[in-house]
Amino acid sequence: MITGMTDETRDDVRGDVRDGREAGPDGGGVPEDATAVERRVAAWRGARRRLWVGPGDLTVREELALLVEQAGQVYDLDGSPDMYGGGVVAELERRVADLLGMEAAAFFPSGTMAQQVALRCWAGRTGNPVVALHPLGHPEVHEGDALQVVSGLRVVHPTTEPRQPTAAEVEALPEPFGTLMVELPLREAGFLLPSWEELTALVDAAREREAVVHFDGARLWESTVHFGRPLAEIAGLADSVYVSFYKSLGGHSGAALAGPAGLVEEARSWRHRYGGQLFRQFPAALSALVGLERELPMLPAYVAQAGVVAGALREGFAAGGVPFFRVHPEVPHTHQFQVWLPYGADVLTEAGVRMAAESGVTLFRRWFDDGPPGLSVTEVTVGAPGLSWTAQDVRDAVTAFLARLP
Numbered sequence: 001m002i003t004g005m006t007d008e009t010r011d012d013v014r015g016d017v018r019d020g021r022e023a024g025p026d027g028g029g030v031p032e033d034a035t036a037v038e039r040r041v042a043a044w045r046g047a048r049r050r051l052w053v054g055p056g057d058l059t060v061r062e063e064l065a066l067l068v069e070q071a072g073q074v075y076d077l078d079g080s081p082d083m084y085g086g087g088v089v090a091e092l093e094r095r096v097a098d099l100l101g102m103e104a105a106a107f108f109p110s111g112t113m114a115q116q117v118a119l120r121c122w123a124g125r126t127g128n129p130v131v132a133l134h135p136l137g138h139p140e141v142h143e144g145d146a147l148q149v150v151s152g153l154r155v156v157h158p159t160t161e162p163r164q165p166t167a168a169e170v171e172a173l174p175e176p177f178g179t180l181m182v183e184l185p186l187r188e189a190g191f192l193l194p195s196w197e198e199l200t201a202l203v204d205a206a207r208e209r210e211a212v213v214h215f216d217g218a219r220l221w222e223s224t225v226h227f228g229r230p231l232a233e234i235a236g237l238a239d240s241v242y243v244s245f246y247k248s249l250g251g252h253s254g255a256a257l258a259g260p261a262g263l264v265e266e267a268r269s270w271r272h273r274y275g276g277q278l279f280r281q282f283p284a285a286l287s288a289l290v291g292l293e294r295e296l297p298m299l300p301a302y303v304a305q306a307g308v309v310a311g312a313l314r315e316g317f318a319a320g321g322v323p324f325f326r327v328h329p330e331v332p333h334t335h336q337f338q339v340w341l342p343y344g345a346d347v348l349t350e351a352g353v354r355m356a357a358e359s360g361v362t363l364f365r366r367w368f369d370d371g372p373p374g375l376s377v378t379e380v381t382v383g384a385p386g387l388s389w390t391a392q393d394v395r396d397a398v399t400a401f402l403a404r405l406p
Helices: 034-046 060-071 087-100 111-126 167-171 196-208 220-227 231-235 261-273 282-319 345-359 384-388 391-402
Strands: 104-108 130-132 154-156 179-183 212-217 240-244 255-259 326-328 336-341 376-381
Touching: 034 345, 060 282, 087 104, 087 231, 087 240, 087 255, 087 282, 104 111, 104 261, 111 179, 111 212, 111 240, 111 255, 111 261, 167 196, 179 196, 196 212, 212 220, 220 231, 220 240, 220 282, 255 261, 282 326, 282 336, 282 376, 282 384, 282 391, 345 376, 345 391
Parallel strands: 130 154, 130 179, 179 212, 212 240
Antiparallel strands: 104 255, 240 255, 326 336, 336 376
16 A cells, blocks of 8 residues: 555454454464455445445555656656665665664564564574563564474463553563563553553663563554654664554555664574565655654644544434444544444444445444453544545434444
8 A cells, every 4th residue: 555545454463464354373374265355345345435445445456556646756767676685775774763763774574584583683682582561562462482482482472451551560570581562552452551660660671671662663653643753753762673564654565674784784693584675665664654654743633633533433322222232442542433322243343344335434444353342342443534424424424324323
């Protein structure tokens, strides 16, 4: 995706491409019926109003046309393409390092690889293979136990509560750990961020334990509103940071690992060993530069509008007499948040598809049975298309959605 495009309603609960699969415990899943997928995609693609643009909303031709249209505005296209890095990839790395206030940054084809390499490098430098992280963190939920299986690392959990860990919990861990990994925001718990004071205390607690700090900052870009701090100040709390280019920024793919020059140079060696030294990466790098130029400045507006949408959703559900609902968190920390309703996931997804096909308005996309029996959850993202929605537009859409439930 290019500008204005973010994650699907819900990524794979054990991977990173959930649409088209029913999640399985090992990250594989059973392929979904192709007709059902095509019907959903056709309904969403044909909708005239939506809160954000999902990855299936544009055709390959449209994606390529956008890249050609926008890439020339952020990089000289008359230069030579990259070969194993350099060129546009090197420019992207420089931009990211500057934005995050870090000495250096390295481009990776995936965040999974970037993060595993970072934690492996820190384990070697600290001499301790134990990583303290939340059990809802990306490495535990979405990477097939790769930290343990591929890198030989071991994890400990400061807390199992669906929230950010506290400094006291880090201080109380009963064994030494080499790295504290903090996911900002904690996506699976509702895109939750700690307060600035809580985050600094958390980092200080890790330092007291003689551990380094790594931020899983896949969605760090939009955290500046909640923290009230610039990116470089937030990232500067950590020893290293991973950021994604397709989450929030709408790039095609890819990630970056930023930190001290020596660590990043070591990470480049591990990137090659992991198979991440790709011959050509310029399409992904160009789309990432477009995202930095176009989407990054817009994220504060998306976060503010997410608060409007979340409030209007609550009002719409209450007016509609829904027996139970939850918008979590009530005031979103980022431009993404969860919605919980007491219906089956298939029923809710079908209502949304019918609404998009019949009225041309997409409010919700896929729902999932990820919680207690009888409850389903979806994730709402507010992007560029959502800025034009008023609170009344959202309430009207809720009414239309509820009318299509049994």
